[in-house]
Amino acid sequence: MSIWKSSLPVLFLILLGSCHRDAYHYLKKRKYVECELVGITAWKSDSYPRYEQFRDQTDQEQLKKYLFSKNVILKTYSYWALIEKSAHGYLQLFDRALQETSKISQKCGCRGETTSIASSAYFNFWYSQMVEEGDSLVFSAPQKLYRLDSMIFHHSIQDQELLEVVKMNGLYKGK
Secondary structure: OHHHHHHHHHHHHHHHHHHHHHHHHHHHHHHOEEEEEEEOEEEEEHOOOOOOOEHHHHHHOHHHHHOOOOOOHHHHHHHHHHHHHHOOOOOHHHHHHHHOEEEEEEEOOOEEEEEEHHHHHHHHHHHHHHHEOEEEEEEEOHHHHHHHHHHHOOOOOHHHHHHHHHHHHOOOOOO
């Protein structure tokens, strides 16, 4: 076996780790969170492809460590990734996000705003679950969204922005 063939797996792992580090460092330096589409004409943001790379190439244990970061932008992107990736633990993650007191700057669509980490994580999850079905948009995971809405309604920490959105969704008929 040639040295090149035996070195390919190692080279692949080095490149994969380097891509993760590049996305990590890029996101860590950002001053605000960007959704997939920004601006009045809804163009693809510069940060979102890096976020997708970060999400796809960072394992869950490392993402959980980033939740303790002092960098609120990295922390927010980590919540996004964990809630999207998690099949079962997303409610505990979202509960933790609701308890975060840090505010972040966020650009989504044509809006730039200061918001909570929980609000940002919820909206990212909400948009990531929208799929086209014929001429309309539907949720690909309505049960997961229903559970998040229920948690927002019944949580001891009331995020008014999230409560209004949940009422508009109409999936959960709480309070």
